[in-house]
Amino acid sequence: MKRIIWAVALCMSGLGLQAQAGDKKPVFVSHDTVQKGGTLATSTAPGFVISINTRTGPGQVEVHDKETDTMYVLSGAATVVIGGEGVEMKPSGAGQLRGTSIKGGETYQLAKGDVLVVPSKTPHWFKEVSAPIQYYLVKVLEP
Secondary structure, eight states: OOOBOTHHHHHHHHHHHHHHHHTTOOOOOOHHHHHHOEEEEEEETTEEEEEEEEESSOOOEEEETTEEEEEEEEEEEEEEEESSEEESOEEEETTEEEESEEESOEEEEEETTOEEEEOTTOOEEEEEEEEEEEEEEEEEEOO
8 A cells, every 4th residue: 555645735735725815815614614525615826626525436537637636535445546548538628538447557545544646637546435435635726
């Protein structure tokens, strides 16, 4: 099992909050909102999105042209494949591709406390979800 230091997520979160502060607006998200999950904060200059997501099963392969995803696992477990080549990739939105699987790539077993950073243009796939997984996501949008 490969693990990445969770401090990276906190640093990315701090960068996002500084960007929001650069917009001259403070960011506060109450614990009630955080417990519900979903999108917690966004900004356009520079762009970021902070959310809490839950997955109960596998997903499609995703590739984001201009988004780096930093995930901090709050609970649950999943097998994620990163890199390699996406199979049957099709546009799913502006700067977004989705597909059915990945050839090659590196497999990570995610569990509570793990952090995973997926750079833009990198295929990534929640291949298996062995226990519903909830994760804090900081999505940094490149200009």
